[in-house]
Amino acid sequence: MSKDVMADLKRDHIVQLLSKGTRVDGRAFDEMRPLTVEINYVLSAEGSARVRLGKTDVLVGIKMMVGSPFPDTPNSGVMTTNAELIPLASETFESGPPDQESIEVSRVIDRGIREGHAVDMKKLCIEAGKEVWIMFLDIHALDFDGNLFDAGNIGALAALKSAIVPAARAGKGEDYPMPISHEPISVTAVKIGEHLLIDPTHDEERVADARLTVATLENGSICAMQKGGSGSLKMDEVFKIIEMSRKRGAEVRAKLSG
Amino acid sequence: MGGTPIPNDIKLLDENGKRVDGRRPDEMRPIKIEAGVLNKADGSAYVEWGLNKVLAAVYGPRECHPRHLQNTTRALVQCHYNMAAFSVDDRKRPGPDRRSHEISKITSEALTHVVFTEYFPRTSIDVYIEVLQANAGTRCAGLTAASVALADAGVPMRDLVASCAAGKAADTVMVDLGKEEDNFGQADVPVGYVPRTEEIVLLQMDGELTHDEYTLSLKMAIEGCKKVYEEQRNALKRRYQVRSVDAVEEPKGVA
Numbered sequence: 460m461s462k463d464v465m466a467d468l469k470r471d472h473i474v475q476l477l478s479k480g481t482r483v484d485g486r487a488f489d490e491m492r493p494l495t496v497e498i499n500y501v502l503s504a505e506g507s508a509r510v511r512l513g514k515t516d517v518l519v520g521i522k523m524m525v526g527s528p529f530p531d532t533p534n535s536g537v538m539t540t541n542a543e544l545i546p547l548a549s550e551t552f553e554s555g556p557p558d559q560e561s562i563e564v565s566r567v568i569d570r571g572i573r574e575g576h577a578v579d580m581k582k583l584c585i586e587a588g589k590e591v592w593i594m595f596l597d598i599h600a601l602d603f604d605g606n607l608f609d610a611g612n613i614g615a616l617a618a619l620k621s622a623i624v625p626a627a628r629a630g631k632g633e634d635y636p637m638p639i640s641h642e643p644i645s646v647t648a649v650k651i652g653e654h655l656l657i658d659p660t661h662d663e664e665r666v667a668d669a670r671l672t673v674a675t676l677e678n679g680s681i682c683a684m685q686k687g688g689s690g691s692l693k694m695d696e697v698f699k700i701i702e703m704s705r706k707r708g709a710e711v712r713a714k715l716s717g
Numbered sequence: 718m719g720g721t722p723i724p725n726d727i728k729l730l731d732e733n734g735k736r737v738d739g740r741r742p743d744e745m746r747p748i749k750i751e752a753g754v755l756n757k758a759d760g761s762a763y764v765e766w767g768l769n770k771v772l773a774a775v776y777g778p779r780e781c782h783p784r785h786l787q788n789t790t791r792a793l794v795q796c797h798y799n800m801a802a803f804s805v806d807d808r809k810r811p812g813p814d815r816r817s818h819e820i821s822k823i824t825s826e827a828l829t830h831v832v833f834t835e836y837f838p839r840t841s842i843d844v845y846i847e848v849l850q851a852n853a854g855t856r857c858a859g860l861t862a863a864s865v866a867l868a869d870a871g872v873p874m875r876d877l878v879a880s881c882a883a884g885k886a887a888d889t890v891m892v893d894l895g896k897e898e899d900n901f902g903q904a905d906v907p908v909g910y911v912p913r914t915e916e917i918v919l920l921q922m923d924g925e926l927t928h929d930e931y932t933l934s935l936k937m938a939i940e941g942c943k944k945v946y947e948e949q950r951n952a953l954k955r956r957y958q959v960r961s962v963d964a965v966e967e968p969k970g971v972a
Contacts, residue, residue, distance in 0.1 A: 501850045502768060504803035514756045537861025541813055545799060547774040547845035548913060549757050554797055556812070597802040597811070601847070602755045650867060 470666040483662065489703045491658040494714060496613065498621040499630045503651065506622025506637060510614040515661065516602035519614035521622045524630050525585065528595040536583025536591045542598040542611060549603035567685045568598060568611040571674035575643025575682035577619055582638035585631055592624060599608035605661035608672045612645040617715055643682050644711045645674035646704035650690060658701050673704035677712065723901040727850060729887035737898065742891035745941055752869045759810040759872020767895060768852035773862035775870040778840035790879040792837035796825040798859055800848040811821035820856045827860060827909040827918040842872060853899035857882050860909050865949050870957065877949050878918055881941030882907040883934040890930050892937040904932045910942035
């Protein structure tokens with residue numbers, strides 16, 4: 460309850476700054492917070508990445524095991540994405556079964572990675588119709604200051620790029636690197652009043668009217684989207700966000716490769 | 718414990734009396750503690766202990782939920798121990814299981830003893846322990862991190878709780894068991910200790926030990942706790958030394 464009152468109080472301050480063309484932390488509207496990515500952070504995982512996006516801190520780990528394929532995709536591995544918004548990361552998170560918020564976060568990150576064909580799932584098939592690799596992408600929020608969608612997406616992609624398929628451990632031949640085919644990057648924008656800003660902080664998310672996450676690929680095409688919030692977006696606003704996402708996404712992708 | 722046969726390629730103690738990772742029986746794994754590592758939490762700490770990586774965060778004292786748990790005379794110290802799905806070899810299903818409920822309970826009890834709970838009636842002090850990478854001894858690492866996080870949050874305490882285990886593997890009593898020693902060893906005795914008052918606030922044991930072996934294990938574990946305690950104090954000193962330097966330098970920037 461008290462948190463909602465704080466959001467109302469901060470709203471005026473945030474909106475006032477936006478009308479002067481700036482944000483609480485001094486960023487431009489289309490500027491992301493400083494990003495650092497640390498790969499292979501967890502040795503017990505097949506691949507992992509700790510991503511710090513401003514004051515948001517996310518750890519993504521990948522575990523793999525041998526299992527059965529889905530009957531309709533006998534030649535493909537299986538991917539499962541799960542986001543844990545644990546109460547360590549914020550007073551607004553509660554323990555217990557996943558709530559709507561964490562389900563949305565995990566599904567949006569999953570969609571970007573899956574629809575963007577980050578992993579060549581065919582190469583995760585061991586024996587068609589019988590045995591495939593089951594891949595668990597676990598996204599663990601450690602410190603929460605907004606925009607888990609992008610921090611999680613960047614962490615998931617970085618973790619996948621560093622992952623090794625543990626074939627030897629499972630007695631399925633030699634270990635091999637995760638077969639990566641594309642690098643989908645999501646960029647999230649929020650709308651506050653008439654303003655569009657990317658990579659929102661928690662305060663900005665809280666006062667936002669609407670939110671749009673856009674995942675784009677190397678060639679500029681769009682592979683996943685999700686609108687959130689009860690506010691609305693005009694068509695030209697959607698295109699503006701896509702343009703920002705493409706531009707900033709390319710920068711993030713370059714950073715992950717460098 | 719002791720139920721699993723030792724694979725042939727693992728030798729828990731070699732001819733020179735060295736353990737799997739080259740330690741002597743009375744030697745601990747390297748330990749690194751850092752206080753104040755998270756932004757959102759009121760207090761936090763990170764502990765790297767051998768291959769264990771553990772984060773602890775403290776929120777509170779704050780309104781106690783659910784309300785019926787409120788105590789009108791004191792604060793409730795509520796610990797929540799949780800393992801990340803990728804922290805172990807075979808993925809752990811997310812969410813609390815019976816083991817983590819038990820660890821949460823005994824950790825809460827150990828910390829309740831040192832916190833001045835009577836200063837904060839009706840509130841809850843929530844302690845979240847997240848195991849990011851597990852390699853035996855996570856409950857000790859978690860309790861160690863939690864008490865540094867409580868101090869970092871400014872919660873008044875009688876002393877820090879330090880924690881360390883000792884046990885038996887390859888018929889030898891040794892301190893701070895590693896993963897192989899825990900899996901294929903004969904006994905494990907985790908201890909939580911208040912060095913200033915010499916009180917034991919957490920104590921468990923599984924496996925089989927003679928009376929003498931048990932006495933030695935307990936003594937070794939307490940010696941380990943004292944070393945951990947030094948690291949905890951150093952972490953807090955480092956954290957707040959930096960702050961005092963900041964405070965001195967700040968006015969220059971303003972002028």
